[in-house]
Amino acid sequence: MKLIALNSGGIDSPAAMHLMLEHGHTLETVIFDLEPFTEEEDVETAIETVERLERTHGVEIPVTVIPHGFVQEQFLEESDEDEVKYNCLFSRRTMLRTAERMAEERGAKGLLTGESLGQVASQTLDNLVVTGSAVDIPVIRPLVGLNKVEIEEIAEEAGTYEVSTQGGIQCAAVIDYPETHGAVEEIEEIEEQFDMEELVDEGMERAEKV
Numbered sequence: 001m002k003l004i005a006l007n008s009g010g011i012d013s014p015a016a017m018h019l020m021l022e023h024g025h026t027l028e029t030v031i032f033d034l035e036p037f038t039e040e041e042d043v044e045t046a047i048e049t050v051e052r053l054e055r056t057h058g059v060e061i062p063v064t065v066i067p068h069g070f071v072q073e074q075f076l077e078e079s080d081e082d083e084v085k086y087n088c089l090f091s092r093r094t095m096l097r098t099a100e101r102m103a104e105e106r107g108a109k110g111l112l113t114g115e116s117l118g119q120v121a122s123q124t125l126d127n128l129v130v131t132g133s134a135v136d137i138p139v140i141r142p143l144v145g146l147n148k149v150e151i152e153e154i155a156e157e158a159g160t161y162e163v164s165t166q167g168g169i170q171c172a173a174v175i176d177y178p179e180t181h182g183a184v185e186e187i188e189e190i191e192e193q194f195d196m197e198e199l200v201d202e203g204m205e206r207a208e209k210v
Contacts, residue, residue, distance in 0.1 A: 011155045035067070
């Protein structure tokens with residue numbers, strides 16, 4: 001089965017990719033560049049984790065980098081005080097929609113993420129429901145029931161742990177008190193203020209294969 005893997009270069013997403021590669025699945029990777037809210041070196045770290053996985057598994061994993069910082073800039077500029085707490089969820093849902101478009105173009109059957117249940121921000125159970133509802137394609141989360149220690153062990157086995165601890169893409173646009181128990185109805189109401197299709201289109205138009 002072919003999947004589009006969302007890879008930030010942190011510990012979790014390469015570990016998820018490793019597990020699916022072990023089971024014989026074919027992957028392409030999309031890295032969302034959050035500039036100006038992250039550094040160029042963070043994107044390079046994410047690319048290096050893919051290179052490590054290629055060596056570990058002896059496969060080729062195509063990489064596409066898609067600008068995404070403009071999405072967060074637009075959301076923060078146009079949202080009111082009550083809506084800003086949805087920044088992380090808005091961003092994540094837009095990423096998934098963009099990855100879904102990529103999957104349609106590349107013939108992939110699902111999306112792969114390194115999300116695990118119980119973490120803060122976008123990875124509470126409520127918020128996983130909110131983000132997943134943005135797309136029709138299946139979202140595969142092989143780490144969902146694992147804790148940090150277990151995930152780190154997988155990353156060590158994959159050969160990506162050392163690279164991931166050097167950085168990875170972390171969003172500086174996260175606000176002090178993000179919504180941790182979002183509701184689909186609320187985020188959909190917020191999204192009505194934006195042309196979501198246009199945001200996906202712009203990201204895809206600016207996408208670059210590495």
